[in-house]
Amino acid sequence: MAEIRVDHLRKAFGDFVAVQDSSFTVEDGEFLALLGPSGCGKTTTLRMIAGLELPTGGGIHLGGDDVTYKRASERDIAFVFQLFALYPHMNVRKNIGFPLLSQGVPKAEIKRRVEETAKLLQIDHILDKSVSGLAGGDRQRVALGRAIVRRPKCFLMDEPLGTLDAEFRDVMVRELRELHNRIHATTVYVTHDQIEAMAMADKIAVMNHGIIEQFATPREIYNRPASMYVADFIGSPPMNFLRFSAGLPKGARIARIDGADVQMPELRADVAPGELALGVRPEHIRFSDASPLRGAIYGAEYLGTNQIVTVETAGGLVRARLPAERSYRIGDRVGLSFVADRLSLFDCRSGRAIPSTLHEGTLARDTRHREVRDLEVGHG
Amino acid sequence: MSSAKSAATATASSAHSVVEPSPTSKRVAGAIVILYALITLVPLVWIFLTSIKSPPDSISYPPKILFTPSLEGYCNLFTTRTRQTPDYIAALPPPSGVCDAVTRERNMVIAGASNFLPRFANSLIIAFGSTFLAVSLGTLAAYGFSRFKVPLADDLLFFILSTRMMPPIAVAIPIYLMYRQLGLSDTALGMMLLYTAVNVSLAVWLLKGFIDEIPREYEEAAMIDGYTRLQAFFKVVLPQATTGIAATAIFCLIFAWNEYAFASLLTSGSAQTAPPFIPTIIGEGGQDWPAVAAGTTIFLVPILVFTILLRKQLLRGITFGAVRK
Numbered sequence: 002m003a004e005i006r007v008d009h010l011r012k013a014f015g016d017f018v019a020v021q022d023s024s025f026t027v028e029d030g031e032f033l034a035l036l037g038p039s040g041c042g043k044t045t046t047l048r049m050i051a052g053l054e055l056p057t058g059g060g061i062h063l064g065g066d067d068v069t070y071k072r073a074s075e076r077d078i079a080f081v082f083q084l085f086a087l088y089p090h091m092n093v094r095k096n097i098g099f100p101l102l103s104q105g106v107p108k109a110e111i112k113r114r115v116e117e118t119a120k121l122l123q124i125d126h127i128l129d130k131s132v133s134g135l136a137g138g139d140r141q142r143v144a145l146g147r148a149i150v151r152r153p154k155c156f157l158m159d160e161p162l163g164t165l166d167a168e169f170r171d172v173m174v175r176e177l178r179e180l181h182n183r184i185h186a187t188t189v190y191v192t193h194d195q196i197e198a199m200a201m202a203d204k205i206a207v208m209n210h211g212i213i214e215q216f217a218t219p220r221e222i223y224n225r226p227a228s229m230y231v232a233d234f235i236g237s238p239p240m241n242f243l244r245f246s247a248g249l250p251k252g253a254r255i256a257r258i259d260g261a262d263v264q265m266p267e268l269r270a271d272v273a274p275g276e277l278a279l280g281v282r283p284e285h286i287r288f289s290d291a292s293p294l295r296g297a298i299y300g301a302e303y304l305g306t307n308q309i310v311t312v313e314t315a316g317g318l319v320r321a322r323l324p325a326e327r328s329y330r331i332g333d334r335v336g337l338s339f340v341a342d343r344l345s346l347f348d349c350r351s352g353r354a355i356p357s358t359l360h361e362g363t364l365a366r367d368t369r370h371r372e373v374r375d376l377e378v379g380h381g
Numbered sequence: 382m383s384s385a386k387s388a389a390t391a392t393a394s395s396a397h398s399v400v401e402p403s404p405t406s407k408r409v410a411g412a413i414v415i416l417y418a419l420i421t422l423v424p425l426v427w428i429f430l431t432s433i434k435s436p437p438d439s440i441s442y443p444p445k446i447l448f449t450p451s452l453e454g455y456c457n458l459f460t461t462r463t464r465q466t467p468d469y470i471a472a473l474p475p476p477s478g479v480c481d482a483v484t485r486e487r488n489m490v491i492a493g494a495s496n497f498l499p500r501f502a503n504s505l506i507i508a509f510g511s512t513f514l515a516v517s518l519g520t521l522a523a524y525g526f527s528r529f530k531v532p533l534a535d536d537l538l539f540f541i542l543s544t545r546m547m548p549p550i551a552v553a554i555p556i557y558l559m560y561r562q563l564g565l566s567d568t569a570l571g572m573m574l575l576y577t578a579v580n581v582s583l584a585v586w587l588l589k590g591f592i593d594e595i596p597r598e599y600e601e602a603a604m605i606d607g608y609t610r611l612q613a614f615f616k617v618v619l620p621q622a623t624t625g626i627a628a629t630a631i632f633c634l635i636f637a638w639n640e641y642a643f644a645s646l647l648t649s650g651s652a653q654t655a656p657p658f659i660p661t662i663i664g665e666g667g668q669d670w671p672a673v674a675a676g677t678t679i680f681l682v683p684i685l686v687f688t689i690l691l692r693k694q695l696l697r698g699i700t701f702g703a704v705r706k
């Protein structure tokens with residue numbers, strides 16, 4: 002196993018830039034999810050790490066070696082494709098053993114390792130079956146088997162659960178994470194599904210139009226999104242944005258929105274006058290008659306354990322996650338209050354978060370330094 | 382919940398009835414196919430029956446349906462004969478085989494082997510050789526066009542196809558002159574090259590379609606697993622392209638095997654193939670129809686065997702695009 006270091010990586014297809022100046026490090030044994038919508042450059046990034054695509058600029062280090070321009074076959078990595086790419090003319094055993102064959106591993110050793118791998122993935126009973134008759138989950142396991150049998154430096158997976166039905170995906174998400182906990186393989190996992198990423202990854206890199214918007218732990222990304230894009234992409238329903246115009250000095254703790262004073266974490270930087278947005282997670286909203294920030298009930302979605310209530314305010318629709326017990330009538334007027342120390346403030350023009358005491362709190366303290374650095378980079 | 386389930390089964394069963402034809406429509410379809418097969422088989426049956434008739438039976442009118450089978454056609458196909466007096470024949474030792482006997486009945490003796498076997502061998506060598514070349518080159522070219530950024534790929538593909546746009550007769554004279562200069566006229570090599578050139582365009586186009594259908598991920602997976610691109614091509618792409626290769630090979634072989642125009646213009650002696658040779662079999666007092674029919678019957682055998690051997694691939698190959706996606 003080895004660390005993966007990606008340095009100012011760039012890829013252009015003609016005039017179109019698919020990946021822009023990406024830098025991140027996946028530490029030895031870490032599970033990184035590359036998360037973003039379709040077309041944002043996740044696959045391209047992964048293929049460059051694998052050596053299936055040559056970068057236009059930047060570098061890639063695997064376990065300290067510069068592999069930027071090395072052939073895929075010389076990198077000692079494993080890749081799980083979206084369509085699994087199981088060879089239809091070979092049975093399960095041959096598929097799993099195929100990577101060992103290229104290394105000239107003796108037959109008896111191949112047999113031993115294939116069987117050991119199959120046992121680990123609980124597919125030893127289908128070893129001699131043809132791959133074409135397998136169900137989605139078993140195909141997935143065979144693809145994983147082919148990846149781990151060689152004990153490569155790292156695993157790269159491109160939306161490996163994308164073609165499975167929703168029900169089965171949950172099972173595989175758990176299995177994949179358990180497998181990772183057992184073998185601690187450095188992994189880069191590409192997905193457009195935030196739930197998969199949040200459930201499995203140690204770190205998440207959120208990508209948008211070829212740019213990594215934030216690289217942090219799932220908790221940090223959820224609690225302290227570095228940009229409006231990340232705040233909007235992660236969480237369901239996503240973060241609410243209350244837009245207002247203001248200039249705020251360092252140390253400010255109050256934002257004036259629609260004539261109401263709203264408390265927020267203390268700012269750690271001066272904010273020049275301009276469009277700002279206060280970011281509020283739905284679960285950090287409470288209804289309080291005393292609050293001067295008011296709106297009318299627009300709709301409610303009952304979810305059993307809780308409900309999502311939509312409120313129409315002067316600044317637009319706001320979604321709140323509230324206890325399921327009470328029911329609300331459409332049109333009723335309510336006051337909104339927020340959990341003050343959990344709010345984010347964004348600069349609408351750059352889309353980046355403005356540093357505040359939110360970024361210094363006890364939430365996800367373990368990686369505070371990286372977070373602060375991220376924000377400074379984002380602002381500069 | 383239960384209504385959703387029953388709706389789902391209703392859809393499933395109606396979909397089932399669409400996919401699974403009813404017994405009646407199956408029977409009708411079967412009858413139509415058998416009828417069509419019978420119609421297409423009539424000429425072949427006619428040729429085969431003619432090949433086992435005696436020369437007088439073969440030209441009798443109305444045509445004879447019931448007749449005494451004779452091997453004379455096959456004997457005449459493989460031999461040359463000379464006429465002798467009955468006294469001469471009576472003085473000969475007893476006939477050594479069926480053909481000897483049949484020939485003597487017509488007051489003739491076998492003088493030697495005919496040219497049919499060497500012509501047939503020419504056909505085999507030229508057709509299979511050119512098919513092998515065309516399919517090999519076509520597979521490599523198709524893989525290149527399918528996987529790499531080839532400059533002007535579309536123009537090149539069109540150019541390759543354009544070699545098939547002219548009738549053979551239009552290019553026959555230039556090729557004849559060219560071959561004479563190069564010493565390729567009436568040589569097996571020349572015919573093989575010519576058929577390869579004609580077939581390679583078909584092979585490239587057909588195979589490009591098949592290879593395009595094989596996801597690149599298979600090779601990429603193999604390359605990540607430590608194989609070179611060439612190894613990945615042989616171990617992963619080729620096995621999956623066998624259907625397409627088999628279908629392409631049959632098409633190329635049928636063309637090269639049956640080709641008549643170039644063969645009759647460019648070969649006359651040692652490299653002559655069976656198609657221009659068979660119609661030239663002359664008997665006494667006109668065309669020896671049983672011998673011609675015998676030659677044609679034997680001529681059909683290799684292509685029949687090859688097609689039957691590969692019929693699974695051929696069927697899958699023809700319906701390939703329709704089945705996937």
Ligand SMILES: Nc1ncnc2c1ncn2[C@@H]1O[C@H](COP(=O)(O)OP(=O)(O)O)[C@@H](O)[C@H]1O
Nearest residue numbers: 014017019037038039040041042043044045046
């Ligand atoms: N070989 C290629 N040639 C041209 N454009 C490409 C190529 N591969 C990817 N792209 C483009 O790059 C962008 C990013 O693609 P990709 O990395 O596959 O996105 P993702 O995996 O995040 O959905 C897309 O807009 C895609 O059209």
Ligand SMILES: [Mg+2]
Nearest residue numbers: 040043044045
């Ligand atoms: Mg992708």
